[in-house]
Amino acid sequence: MPGLIQSIERSSAVLRLLATGPGRLRVKEIADALGLPKSTAQSILRTLVAIGFAEQDPRTARYRLGRGLLDLGSTGLDANELRARALNWADALASRSGEEVHVGALRDGGVLVVHHVFRPDDSAQSMDTGSVVPAHATALGRVLLAYQAAAAEDVIASGLDAYTRRTPTTRQALARALAETRAQGWALSVEGWQAGRAGIAAPLRSYGGLVIGAIGISGPVERLCDTRRQARPALVDHVVAAARAISRDLAGP
Amino acid sequence: MPGLIQSIERSSAVLRLLATGPGRLRVKEIADALGLPKSTAQSILRTLVAIGFAEQDPRTARYRLGRGLLDLGSTGLDANELRARALNWADALASRSGEEVHVGALRDGGVLVVHHVFRPDDSAQSMDTGSVVPAHATALGRVLLAYQAAAAEDVIASGLDAYTRRTPTTRQALARALAETRAQGWALSVEGWQAGRAGIAAPLRSYGGLVIGAIGISGPVERLCDTRRQARPALVDHVVAAARAISRDLAGP
DNA sequence: GGCATCGTGCGACATTGTCGCACGCTCACC
DNA sequence: GGTGAGCGTGCGACAATGTCGCACGATGCC
CATH class of the missing domain: 3.30.450.40 (GAF domain)
Structure with a gap:
């Protein structure tokens, strides 16, 4: 069984954390929860925001799941x-x-x-x-x-x-x-x-x-x-x- | 604005394709649709399956969205x-x-x-x-x-x-x-x-x-x-x- | 004001992801 | 049945990308 793409795995861990954790989370909290360096977590989050899977409140800098991900779920059946x-x-x-x-x-x-x-x-x-x-x-x-x-x-x-x-x-x-x-x-x-x-x-x-x-x-x-x-x-x-x-x-x- | 993580972007493109395309898709179809080499598409899919975001029918080898993604959507509010x-x-x-x-x-x-x-x-x-x-x-x-x-x-x-x-x-x-x-x-x-x-x-x-x-x-x-x-x-x-x-x-x- | 903590972004470089290729399997055609 | 085409899968070389330490500016607290 060949390797998996680590960065995709990490992004899924972030998404699961946003979905099941205490709610709106900060970069630092996400990094600590997943045992990642802060910069790594931030790169992942920046990408997730860009693709619409996460959203950030500009006032509080906290992240939550994004509409793009909810949209995916709503067309899960063909x-x-x-x-x-x-x-x-x-x-x-x-x-x-x-x-x-x-x-x-x-x-x-x-x-x-x-x-x-x-x-x-x-x-x-x-x-x-x-x-x-x-x-x-x-x-x-x-x-x-x-x-x-x-x-x-x-x-x-x-x-x-x-x-x-x-x-x-x-x-x-x-x-x-x-x-x-x-x-x-x-x-x-x-x-x-x-x-x-x-x-x-x-x-x-x-x-x-x-x-x-x-x-x-x-x-x-x-x-x-x-x-x-x-x-x-x-x-x-x-x-x-x-x-x-x-x-x-x-x-x- | 620094770069985004390409492999995460690509995984989101695969997920969107699975969600909005004609339904169950094969590696080749996904690769062609996204303009990726077959091996690259397959690495992405293998990872998406491992994290539960995609599922593959072993009989037909076709992929669809996975339950892990639907689970995320269902807890989108804190x-x-x-x-x-x-x-x-x-x-x-x-x-x-x-x-x-x-x-x-x-x-x-x-x-x-x-x-x-x-x-x-x-x-x-x-x-x-x-x-x-x-x-x-x-x-x-x-x-x-x-x-x-x-x-x-x-x-x-x-x-x-x-x-x-x-x-x-x-x-x-x-x-x-x-x-x-x-x-x-x-x-x-x-x-x-x-x-x-x-x-x-x-x-x-x-x-x-x-x-x-x-x-x-x-x-x-x-x-x-x-x-x-x-x-x-x-x-x-x-x-x-x-x-x-x-x-x-x-x-x- | 000083200090601690945070979020963000830069850039070096090591690691990881990419992807050509080979192989086995399946299917269609002759 | 034999052949060829196409597919899905996995190996491995190596280039590209992701990782992540560090610096800086902003914020909050004492």
């Missing part, structure tokens, strides 16, 4: 694995709800549809798998953005395009929608993406409760919503139940 | 920050429920109590902040173990001590309790830790929906439960609402 785990439940949801079902994950500011189940009737439908839909305009996307603040910021920074008159196009409007989604634990989008159509979606949680995907139904507004354009509770229950079942599978034993 | 964010809501929960409140996080197989609010009456109470309670025996702990499978495995491997006749002491009993917790989104423990006392707890979710702590109430069984020893719905609602409010704060804008 599209194929998400799809494989969601397949059967997505089919069942289409049967129960009578609507078409999509499973998606955030990708480059949009939602990549990793699985699509047609509405269980003989209507004309086109296959959506592989397509990318706008996150801010769809229920799938709202669920994903609600739990991934950095992605939400990116989407806002890129500009919130209007697809219909009901698409949220301001930071405030989107923030309100995302807050509501977090409060309810599911999302509703009424004519945000396509006129006359609505979507209900719920989060898919992986290891540690991490939101790594979303499952949702979509169909005509009058079928998904009551007369006050609120989501029909029975449909919400179906979507949330399917999301929970998939999440149990994703979270492990 | 106890002080958790406490600061939960303070006010914990006080409000004690007022509304009329019971004492604890906020905790997993630490070395137990639950570290990071904040404790006394029951809002004049009864004799002792300060619990800083103490560590057994994860498998308490509602706080059940919530945390329900969403952190690796920690649950560790706790089981360390042995499930009995504190009362109702403490779950087998893998099956604990797994059942954790599954129920995940299904409901909150946990109940009746006389699992102390005779005559019960606890109701719900998860605190951070960035990405990650469960990084729990908040709960505890008190006499007859006050927390109905005659069938089921949690009183009004109390569950209070706990879940507090958990949600704190989670909104923890998740960012």
